[in-house]
Amino acid sequence: MPMEEKQRFAIGKDNFGYTAMHQEVGILFFLYVSHRPVRPTFISSSLDRSTQKIGDFKESYQVGKFKNGKPVHPLPTLFEERVDELESFMKSCHTVISKILQTFAIGLEIPESEGGKNWLSDRHAYDIPSGDVLRILHYPAVESRDVDDIRAGSHTDYGSVTLLFQHNIGGLEVHAGRSRWIPAPVLPGCAIINLGDCLEYWTNGLFKSTRHRVVFRSDTQKLERYSLVYFCQGYEGVSLDPIPSSLVPHDEKEEEAGRPLTAVEHLRMKLDASYEYYANEE
Numbered sequence: 299m300p301m302e303e304k305q306r307f308a309i310g311k312d313n314f315g316y317t318a319m320h321q322e323v324g325i326l327f328f329l330y331v332s333h334r335p336v337r338p339t340f341i342s343s344s345l346d347r348s349t350q351k352i353g354d355f356k357e358s359y360q361v362g363k364f365k366n367g368k369p370v371h372p373l374p375t376l377f378e379e380r381v382d383e384l385e386s387f388m389k390s391c392h393t394v395i396s397k398i399l400q401t402f403a404i405g406l407e408i409p410e411s412e413g414g415k416n417w418l419s420d421r422h423a424y425d426i427p428s429g430d431v432l433r434i435l436h437y438p439a440v441e442s443r444d445v446d447d448i449r450a451g452s453h454t455d456y457g458s459v460t461l462l463f464q465h466n467i468g469g470l471e472v473h474a475g476r477s478r479w480i481p482a483p484v485l486p487g488c489a490i491i492n493l494g495d496c497l498e499y500w501t502n503g504l505f506k507s508t509r510h511r512v513v514f515r516s517d518t519q520k521l522e523r524y525s526l527v528y529f530c531q532g533y534e535g536v537s538l539d540p541i542p543s544s545l546v547p548h549d550e551k552e553e554e555a556g557r558p559l560t561a562v563e564h565l566r567m568k569l570d571a572s573y574e575y576y577a578n579e580e
């Protein structure tokens with residue numbers, strides 16, 4: 299895509315569009331501080347500037363869910379010519395994620411009277427506005443780099459479930475336990491499923507939002523890398539208070555302490571912390 303067109307579709311506060319090289323940084327919130335809306339400064343957050351001196355070595359384009367078969371925001375020609383393909387791919391990702399959410403609801407033994415196996419999937423219906431996006435990522439090849447440079451800094455995803463397709467070049471690593479990074483290899487025909495922050499909130503920490511990153515590997519840094527990621531998020535105003543399940547710990551005191559945090563508020567806090575340009579806009 300020509301640079302001019304990329305700039306014309308630069309990402310805005312709606313979270314759709316083009317993000318340039320070094321524009322985004324990995325962001326780690328220490329979650330699970332409170333289910334009440336709190337200002338980001340009160341959340342112990344880390345832009346991890348100590349390990350990430352410049353933004354990610356990647357560029358990306360984010361497309362939102364379609365409405366009545368039409369994109370909800372203008373698209374560059376490259377994507378406009380492929381809207382049917384894009385929509386059908388996004389819908390397929392969403393269908394797979396709905397099934398995963400139903401499996402979780404069954405495992406969590408949510409009572410029928412509360413919504414049973416549909417409790418989570420009902421909160422992620424395709425036709426209700428939410429922060430869902432398909433992210434198309436390109437990690438350019440580099441000739442030489444600093445030891446600290448990273449393709450995508452350590453972070454957790456903001457939504458509920460993420461479906462991630464690495465193309466043919468690996469580099470994705472998942473944080474296992476408290477101190478060890480393990481590679482998530484490229485397996486042909488397979489997708490990676492990541493749990494995001496909202497599920498950690500909903501299960502009060504029983505499910506963990508997986509920390510992950512994309513590193514340069516000496517054998518592949520001179521090769522460009524592509525990946526496709528579908529982020530599924532609950533509808534905008536949905537409360538992130540714990541799920542009605544006896545397996546999920548509840549804190550009655552906190553639940554009575556005021557209005558719950560919503561999916562869209564959590565998304566806003568993370569986006570504001572991840573992108574340099576928000577700070578510049580104010």
Ligand SMILES: O=C(O)CCC(=O)C(=O)O
Pocket residue numbers: 433435450455462463464470510511512524525526527
């Ligand atoms: O490109 C990848 O493999 C991972 C991308 C990712 O984690 C993200 O965009 O949130």
Ligand SMILES: [Fe+2]
Pocket residue numbers: 453454455510
């Ligand atoms: Fe991610």
